[in-house]
Amino acid sequence: MKEYKASVCVIAAGPSGLSAAVQAAQLGSDVIVLEKAAAVGGAANMGMGPLGIGTKYQKAQMIDITVEKAFNMFMDYTHYNVDGRLIKRYFTQSAETIEWLEDMGVEFEGAYRYFPQSEATWHIVKTDKGIGPRAASFMNRALYETALELGVKFLLSHPAKEIVKKDGKVCGVKATDEKGEEVYVACDAAIICTGGAGANKDMIKKYTGLEFRKDVYNFAVPGVMGDGLNMAWNAGADQTQVRIEMAADIGGGDETTGGVTNIMKQPNLLVNYDGKRIMNEDYMQNSTYLSNVANHQKEKTCFSIVDSSIVKYYIKHGVDVTSMVTPDPDVSDFYEGISILKKNGSTYYFIADTIEELADMTGINKENLLETIDNYNYFCDSRDEEFFKDPKYLRPIFKAPFYAAAVHPGGYGTVGGIRINENCEALDKDYTKVDGLYAAGADACNIYDDSYMFLLPGNSMGFAVNSGRIAAKSASKYVKEVR
Numbered sequence: 001m002k003e004y005k006a007s008v009c010v011i012a013a014g015p016s017g018l019s020a021a022v023q024a025a026q027l028g029s030d031v032i033v034l035e036k037a038a039a040v041g042g043a044a045n046m047g048m049g050p051l052g053i054g055t056k057y058q059k060a061q062m063i064d065i066t067v068e069k070a071f072n073m074f075m076d077y078t079h080y081n082v083d084g085r086l087i088k089r090y091f092t093q094s095a096e097t098i099e100w101l102e103d104m105g106v107e108f109e110g111a112y113r114y115f116p117q118s119e120a121t122w123h124i125v126k127t128d129k130g131i132g133p134r135a136a137s138f139m140n141r142a143l144y145e146t147a148l149e150l151g152v153k154f155l156l157s158h159p160a161k162e163i164v165k166k167d168g169k170v171c172g173v174k175a176t177d178e179k180g181e182e183v184y185v186a187c188d189a190a191i192i193c194t195g196g197a198g199a200n201k202d203m204i205k206k207y208t209g210l211e212f213r214k215d216v217y218n219f220a221v222p223g224v225m226g227d228g229l230n231m232a233w234n235a236g237a238d239q240t241q242v243r244i245e246m247a248a249d250i251g252g253g254d255e256t257t258g259g260v261t262n263i264m265k266q267p268n269l270l271v272n273y274d275g276k277r278i279m280n281e282d283y284m285q286n287s288t289y290l291s292n293v294a295n296h297q298k299e300k301t302c303f304s305i306v307d308s309s310i311v312k313y314y315i316k317h318g319v320d321v322t323s324m325v326t327p328d329p330d331v332s333d334f335y336e337g338i339s340i341l342k343k344n345g346s347t348y349y350f351i352a353d354t355i356e357e358l359a360d361m362t363g364i365n366k367e368n369l370l371e372t373i374d375n376y377n378y379f380c381d382s383r384d385e386e387f388f389k390d391p392k393y394l395r396p397i398f399k400a401p402f403y404a405a406a407v408h409p410g411g412y413g414t415v416g417g418i419r420i421n422e423n424c425e426a427l428d429k430d431y432t433k434v435d436g437l438y439a440a441g442a443d444a445c446n447i448y449d450d451s452y453m454f455l456l457p458g459n460s461m462g463f464a465v466n467s468g469r470i471a472a473k474s475a476s477k478y479v480k481e482v483r
């Protein structure tokens with residue numbers, strides 16, 4: 001068995017693990033990182049950037065968001081059903097973390113909102129190709145390169161398997177190498193950062209009750225199987241609730257063009273199987289809200305509906321609402337996307353010549369759908385008496401063909417599971433520290449109560465980076481004490 005020695009062993013190299021590794025090394029710890037995949041960055045390679053509050057970007061952009069305001073918003077939103085001390089520490093550190101990342105060469109485009117009602121807390125990473133998905137991979141690369149410069153040793157394709165304890169204290173981590181042979185890292189402290197259980201259908205079913213691709217269409221990042229949760233629980237850490245970090249799925253991931261998905265997520269008509277409206281569609285861009293709405297419907301399904309006059313309007317003028325993920329209002333590839341869906345026989349998108357036919361295809365109650373559309377079209381000429389929708393988004397549904405897309409609960413994976421305190425120290429059932437054990441990122445992200453707080457976007461990567469740093473500070477202090 002190959003053996004290694006470090007003062008701190010960081011388990012996984014997503015943004016929380018990379019941040020923990022850099023921070024611990026900066027504080028003088030010798031660090032080994034065990035990473036299951038052959039590359040670093042985890043889910044954050046697909047994302048765009050972390051949250052920051054009170055940053056120089058916000059000040060320069062005259063954005064009024066302070067730690068006090070964000071903290072109060074957050075605690076109101078979660079009904080104080082979370083660890084306020086951890087939130088306070090995370091938010092307070094977040095502006096300095098943006099500068100800490102900049103010191104490593106990370107550049108930011110600025111501070112952005114995700115959708116109109118959100119705050120501009122999302123610090124989107126600058127790339128060599130402009131703003132777009134995967135921007136945060138540039139942040140991960142800078143963290144990785146800094147860690148290497150600081151002497152951190154990375155063991156890639158080395159999944160951690162077990163936390164080893166002696167006299168109640170962490171003393172090592174068992175892992176396997178790329179050939180499946182056992183490896184042992186002797187250490188004083190271990191920081192678990194394995195990103196939750198988003199790809200583990202059985203754990204999702206067991207801990208959330210949701211069934212993958214039946215009730216919930218989450219991202220399932222390969223390799224994120226709940227290993228860290230099981231390792232922490234087996235080492236004595238208490239279990240907290242494991243939740244899906246909800247973000248709605250439109251169209252079941254069927255292959256199509258950006259124009260189709262962009263149009264179907266615009267604030268038009270949203271109905272359930274009963275043919276009834278279920279929300280003020282202005283809020284559809286908050287994908288957590290949309291996911292919650294879908295989660296409450298029969299078969300956890302609702303339908304976004306447009307007609308061809310809306311499609312034509314969007315193709316000519318651009319869509320109503322853009323976001324930093326889909327910044328381009330141009331949807332001229334809509335018909336191309338529809339052809340792809342027809343060719344592949346999509347079961348999530350529907351095209352019909354009449355409303356009656358659309359009801360038959362989708363299974364929506366026909367009579368109610370006809371009545372809902374009648375009422376909705378009347379609201380378009382007057383005001384939305386049902387859900388008070390902004391008149392600028394009210395467009396009648398009258399001209400064939402009609403298009404519908406199924407909307408389901410979705411998510412970015414799981415959050416939560418390992419109980420930690422504000423120092424990211426793992427706690428047992430008595431809320432006593434498990435000596436030498438720390439957790440960060442999605443594995444320990446118990447901060448959302450029942451819904452992801454999208455009003456402060458960048459929150460989950462922000463928590464990952466900041467909790468990784470906090471865990472590393474605590475672990476480095478502990479290592480100095482025990483040595």
Ligand SMILES: Cc1cc2nc3c(=O)[nH]c(=O)nc-3n(C[C@H](O)[C@H](O)[C@H](O)COP(=O)(O)OP(=O)(O)OC[C@H]3O[C@@H](n4cnc5c(N)ncnc54)[C@H](O)[C@@H]3O)c2cc1C
Nearest residue numbers: 012014016036042043044047048160195441442458460461
């Ligand atoms: C498409 C997409 C876009 C997103 N965009 C944003 C965004 O812009 N802003 C934002 O705030 N959040 C965003 N998120 C969420 C954000 O990426 C995650 O919250 C964040 O990556 C979590 O970081 P983490 O370090 O906890 O875990 P992850 O990034 O999931 O990394 C976990 C790592 O653990 C490794 N691992 C698993 N098991 C083991 C093991 N046994 N041993 C060793 N290693 C192991 C995995 O290989 C992986 O590298 C996005 C998520 C997705 C899916």
